[in-house]
Amino acid sequence: xxxxxxxxxxxxxxxxxxxxxxxxxxxxxxxxxxxxxxxxxxxxxxxxxxxxxxxxxxxxxxxxxxxxxxxxxxxxxxxxxxxxxxxxxxxxxxxxxxxxxxxxxxxxxxxxxxxxxxxxxxxxxxxxxxxxxxxxxxxxxxxxxxxxxxxxxxxxxxxxxxxxxxxxxxxxxxxxxxxxxxxxxxxxxxxxxxxxxxxxxxxxxxxxxxxxxxxxxxxxxxxxxxxxxxxxxxxxxxxxxxxxxxxxxxxxxxxxxxxxxxxxxxxxxxxxxxxxxxxxxxxxxxxxxxxxxxxxxxxxxxxxxxxxxxxxxxxxxxxxxxxxxxxxxxxxxxxxxxxxxxxxxxxxxxxxxxxxxxxxxxxxxxxxxxxxxxxxxxxxxxxxxxxxxxxxxxxxxxxxxxxxxxxxxxxxxxxxxxxxxxxxxxxxxxxxxxxxxxxxxxxxxxxxxxxxxxxxxxxxxxxxxxxxxxxxxxxxxxxxxxxxxxxxxxxxxxxxxxxx
Amino acid sequence: xxxxxxxxxxxxxxxxxxxxxxxxxxxxxxxxxxxxxxxxxxxxxxxxxxxxxxxxxxxxxxxxxxxxxxxxxxxxxxxxxxxxxxxxxxxxxxxxxxxxxxxxxxxxxxxxxxxxxxxxxxxxxxxxxxxxxxxxxxxxxxxxxxxxxxxxxxxxxxxxxxxxxxxxxxxxxxxxxxxxxxxxxxxxxx
Numbered sequence: 001x002x003x004x005x006x007x008x009x010x011x012x013x014x015x016x017x018x019x020x021x022x023x024x025x026x027x028x029x030x031x032x033x034x035x036x037x038x039x040x041x042x043x044x045x046x047x048x049x050x051x052x053x054x055x056x057x058x059x060x061x062x063x064x065x066x067x068x069x070x071x072x073x074x075x076x077x078x079x080x081x082x083x084x085x086x087x088x089x090x091x092x093x094x095x096x097x098x099x100x101x102x103x104x105x106x107x108x109x110x111x112x113x114x115x116x117x118x119x120x121x122x123x124x125x126x127x128x129x130x131x132x133x134x135x136x137x138x139x140x141x142x143x144x145x146x147x148x149x150x151x152x153x154x155x156x157x158x159x160x161x162x163x164x165x166x167x168x169x170x171x172x173x174x175x176x177x178x179x180x181x182x183x184x185x186x187x188x189x190x191x192x193x194x195x196x197x198x199x200x201x202x203x204x205x206x207x208x209x210x211x212x213x214x215x216x217x218x219x220x221x222x223x224x225x226x227x228x229x230x231x232x233x234x235x236x237x238x239x240x241x242x243x244x245x246x247x248x249x250x251x252x253x254x255x256x257x258x259x260x261x262x263x264x265x266x267x268x269x270x271x272x273x274x275x276x277x278x279x280x281x282x283x284x285x286x287x288x289x290x291x292x293x294x295x296x297x298x299x300x301x302x303x304x305x306x307x308x309x310x311x312x313x314x315x316x317x318x319x320x321x322x323x324x325x326x327x328x329x330x331x332x333x334x335x336x337x338x339x340x341x342x343x344x345x346x347x348x349x350x351x352x353x354x355x356x357x358x359x360x361x362x363x364x365x366x367x368x369x370x371x372x373x374x375x376x377x378x379x380x381x382x383x384x385x386x387x388x389x390x391x392x393x394x395x396x397x398x399x400x401x402x403x404x405x406x407x408x409x410x411x412x413x414x415x416x417x418x419x420x421x422x423x424x425x426x427x428x429x430x431x432x433x434x435x436x437x438x439x440x441x442x443x444x445x446x447x448x449x450x451x452x453x454x455x456x457x458x459x460x461x462x463x464x465x466x467x468x469x470x471x472x473x474x475x476x477x478x479x480x481x482x483x484x485x486x487x488x489x490x491x492x493x494x495x496x497x498x499x500x
Numbered sequence: 501x502x503x504x505x506x507x508x509x510x511x512x513x514x515x516x517x518x519x520x521x522x523x524x525x526x527x528x529x530x531x532x533x534x535x536x537x538x539x540x541x542x543x544x545x546x547x548x549x550x551x552x553x554x555x556x557x558x559x560x561x562x563x564x565x566x567x568x569x570x571x572x573x574x575x576x577x578x579x580x581x582x583x584x585x586x587x588x589x590x591x592x593x594x595x596x597x598x599x600x601x602x603x604x605x606x607x608x609x610x611x612x613x614x615x616x617x618x619x620x621x622x623x624x625x626x627x628x629x630x631x632x633x634x635x636x637x638x639x640x641x642x643x644x645x646x647x648x649x650x651x652x653x654x655x656x657x658x659x660x661x662x663x664x665x666x667x668x669x670x671x672x673x674x675x676x677x678x679x680x681x682x683x684x685x686x687x688x689x690x
Contacts, residue, residue: 368576372558375569379559383542383552394542399556401530418548419653420518422539422588439642470640478509481640481653497541499653500517500587 003158005091005104005116006137006145007123009083012100013040016076017069020131026067029056039071079132086126090119095142097178101149103142143179144232150175161232166205170196173204173226180229184222192219192226204230221283248275248286251339257296258335265326269319271340279313279344287311288343289322293331302331310366311345317367318342369399389444390462391485391496392423419499427485427494432474440467441486463488466496501608503618503625507634507658514635515655516619520583523617525550529580532556532573534566537588563593567600570616574607579614586620594624601628623661632661 015021017028017040025048028040036056038045048063060066080099087094090113093105106116113119120136127134137148139156148156151168170193173180180189201207207230215223250271258264268291279286286308293302306325312318322340372380381396445463465486472479481499486492506514517539524531525548533540538559546552556579558569563586570584586594605628608616618625623632640653 364576365578368572371572372556372569375565376558376561379561381557382555383545383557385543385546385552392541392543396557396559401554401556418518418521418544420521420548421541421544422517422537423541425538437642497539500515 002107002110003116003138003140004142004145005106005120006139006142006149007083007087007102007104007120008135008137008146008149009079009100009127010133010135011040011042012076012079013071014042014069015040015132016079017071018067019075021133022067024067025050025063025065026069027056027059028071029068030071082127083134086123090123097146101146101178103145106138143229146178147172147176147229147232156232162205162208162230165230165232166203166208168204170202170204170207170230173229176229180222180225188222189226192222195219246344247341248278248344249339249341250275251292251337253337254335261326261330264331264335264338265319265323268322268326268338268340269315271338272319272322273315275340275342276313276315276318279342282344283347284344285311285313285347286318286342287345289318290341290343291322291326292339292341293335294337294339295331295333295335299333304329311348313347314364314367365401388446390446391444391464391466392425421483421497422500423497424495427496430484430493430495434472434474436470436472436479438467438469438484440469440484441465442467468499471495501605501616501618501625501629503620503623503629503632504635505620505623505632505660507636507656507660509636514637515653516587516635517585518655519635519657520585520617520619521545521548521550523615524555524581524583527551527554527580530554530556530578531581531583532558532570532579533583533585534558534570535585536561536563536566537585539585539588563589564596564600567596567604571600571603571607574604574611574614574616577611577614582614582616584616584618586618586624589621591621594620596624598626601625604628627663629661630663631659634658634660 009015011021013028013030014026018026022042023044025045026042027038027045027050029036030039031037038050038052038054038056038059041050041052045059045063045066048066050059050062050066056068076099080096083100083102084094084096087096087102087104091104091106091109095103097103106119109119110116113122116138120138124134124136135149135152137145137150137154137156139145139148139161140158144156144161147165148154151165151172153164153168156164174186174189174193177186177189184192196202196207201210207227210227212224212227215227219226252267252271254267258267275286288308289306291304291306293304295302304322304325306322308318308321369380379396380399382399382401383394384397386393386395443463443465446461448461448463450460465488467484467486469482469484470479471482483496483499485494485496487494504516504519506516521544524533524545528551531550531554533555535557540557540559542552542555542557545555556573558566561569566584566586570582573579573582601624604616604625608614618629623629635655635657638654638656
């Protein structure tokens with residue numbers, strides 16, 4: 001049977017330190033500053049409530065008979081080399097992942113070793129003869145072979161991987177850092193697993209049933225990867241490419257040197273636009289930029305640093321903010337070269353509500369409002385009602401919508417459709433109209449205790465009557481519904497608005 | 501993209517704004533309301549349960565500016581509903597290039613989470629709108645009680661065009677002739 005065989009040395013640090021897998025409670029220790037802490041442990045020690053990172057003194061308090069060995073990097077290297085050597089002896093195609101996993105391509109090796117079970121058994125026996133413990137697994141794909149090993153299933157027959165994996169606990173994914181490490185750190189995977197648990201997802205089968213699009217909207221690529229692992233749909237070779245670098249750099253030299261700041265800003269913007277493509281590829285955003293400007297001979301470099309309040313990968317935003325920094329303190333003299341370095345961060349994804357998708361546009365809102373404020377100067381915002389019965393008493397406040405993490409207001413009971421008014425600003429004098437029918441009035445007055453010219457700028461006293469009326473305008477065949485205002489002080493009639 | 505237009509024979513006013521306010525009141529996310537005529541009544545909208553904190557109201561300006569700004573909002577994303585109120589605008593200002601509507605449609609299809617509601621005196625977007633509804637008052641009722649000024653208004657919506665019905669060779673007449681009767685309650689002043 002063709003496929004891939006995986007061998008894994010569990011509790012690698014402990015096996016490396018003790019040079020065998022001890023059965024009684026045992027730990028490998030390492031120095032961390034002034035403390036000696038637990039670096040590796042066996043299941044018996046784990047059963048005694050001992051965890052990695054625990055100070056050895058506390059571990060001994062929890063289990064007085066604990067065996068311990070200091071961790072030895074040299075011994076661990078020897079063990080890894082032993083794993084490689086034994087794997088090389090079985091297959092010409094071997095991949096060592098990390099220090100404790102070996103993957104063998106088993107295609108065409110059945111005639112040499114018999115079945116994969118015989119080869120695995122011989123491999124395990126070889127390690128077991130020296131007291132080490134090796135676990136093996138077999139599957140049609142390398143990643144699945146690793147899953148089979150870690151899950152103790154030993155074999156995942158092709159075509160039925162999903163069904164075999166379905167009953168396994170979801171926390172198995174936390175141990176598959178070789179497969180998830182390129183998309184998320186161990187901490188992020190742990191957070192996602194915690195989130196799944198809150199959703200009631202406790203097995204790989206339950207995770208596999210989640211809809212892909214909704215999961216992608218909430219957890220991104222890492223969520224899709226975890227779901228694919230749960231479904232046993234990982235194919236091809238292991239993706240062991242290193243995580244993207246934490247910085248990106250670009251630069252340029254000028255001959256003849258630049259003296260115009262605008263031209264220099266354009267050159268920086270061009271470099272940033274190239275870097276933004278790489279940011280997109282790595283799914284990262286820039287949180288800090290450092291610009292080194294190399295000026296005339298024997299003059300010190302000018303260094304500009306800018307920390308972005310909202311990390312972004314938008315080239316225009318990045319260039320505009322660095323451009324503002326340059327305008328604030330422009331380089332003096334000729335510019336011979338520059339180098340810009342971006343410090344990267346993971347893009348922020350927010351999902352505060354269960355039934356809403358993650359909103360990556362939060363950072364775009366200030367930019368959008370800035371653009372709109374140029375198109376609607378002083379005429380945009382969020383209306384806020386004043387505590388007054390005066391008609392059309394409201395103020396326009398800066399738009400600040402509810403954040404994603406803020407709770408929505410409690411839903412109000414569904415109301416019947418209410419008639420809306422199209423308001424005339426200012427109210428139009430009522431002239432040449434026939435009142436077909438009217439209803440009212442709704443009388444109101446306020447601020448009667450104030451002077452007309454209030455020093456604080458508040459509105460002075462007001463009084464008006466409101467009427468609903470069906471009006472037929474002069475020269476019009478059809479009538480319409482209007483809200484009328486009557487000013488009793490001057491006995492004037494106005495049209496406040498039209499019902500629509 | 502949905503377009504609401506007055507259906508003939510329209511009285512002055514047809515209930516378009518009421519329907520738009522009601523649609524916005526049903527949203528839980530952000531709403532952008534482009535109002536070149538500066539006609540929105542925030543007090544009435546608040547009484548209709550519209551969450552004013554989520555409402556971005558853009559008042560005045562040219563109709564074409566509103567159209568351009570609506571495209572910006574769509575491209576930025578994050579809004580659940582965009583209302584483009586082009587009623588009460590001079591006819592000359594409503595002659596937008598057809599490509600402008602296609603750009604809006606493209607942005608809507610890319611965003612997929614935003615609805616665009618256009619209030620217009622006549623169908624403007626051509627084939628870009630998913631649905632075009634004609635709306636008209638059927639009648640209104642005055643309430644003589646002291647609590648209400650205007651009792652209720654009976655309006656009728658008629659589906660005038662639907663993009664989904666276009667691919668069929670013979671669109672079912674029941675779809676195109678579907679009517680929806682809605683009763684609008686007058687404002688309570690008590």
